[in-house]
Amino acid sequence: MNRISLAAGGVLLLLCVVLSIAVNHYRDNAIAYKDQRDKATSALQLATDTINDMQTRQRDVAALDAKYTGELADAQANIDQLERDVAAGRKRLRLNATCTANGTASATGVDDGSGPRLTDAAERDYYTLKRRIETITSQLTGLQAYVREQCL
Template sequence: MTLLTKALPGVCGILLIGLLLTLHLYGGLKDNYRRLSSQFAEQVAINKDYQERTQKLHELDTRHTQELANAKTEIDRLRVAADRNPERVYIRASCSKIGSDTATGMDDAATARPTDTAIRNYWLLRERIAESKQMIKGLQGYINTQCVK
């Protein structure tokens, strides 16, 4: 027997063991790949859902912010119109008395005019009502799109 024939079974055994270890490692790697691929697909789906929700919230916020800006613009337009044409605005007013109390006619009475505080409070309340309305609409929209499914 030559040296080659004596070493051949040992070399074949080592190669067989190496092949079995390689197959075993390949099977483990294949399982890890499948598991990681499914986890990656789940994360992609979660991220897509998150992006859609974020986009909806952004659209909702943009719409209500625009409506609030429009409401404030309308209030400012009404304020300017009221300043220019006070006879067309109906706000609770008081008449100041001029002269003596002996005259019974209306010709000496001053025109009815709301107090400055009443005017300021009126416009302030209009703005706050508009802001509150948009906040409530925004919260209702958030609840309807994000919380109720």
């Protein structure tokens, strides 16, 4: 009986050792899988945050672009309306100039009754310059806003 008890005790001890090794193996696997899951979750959260930040920035940039594009379109429309008004005679371009006859000061009377006036080419150049100034001003203002709001 002693031998049987001793053999049964040995088998139980061997079974406990084998079960202990198996439990440790599966426990180590569970820890490794948990670490992998945590790393993947962290990477996924970082990617999600990056995408959300990029979408927010894209919306902000689109809003800035729409704002300054609208302002530029309004300025261009105003310049076009001014050009049409001057051509139709509803408005006049004013010049700060003095005219002298042949380079000498004239008498107090009016020589030909017309004031200083731009040539047609100079008038077209005036509108072109005005459009370009509005364009560059709008572009520069938009870029400055972009740098202030998005880059800093």
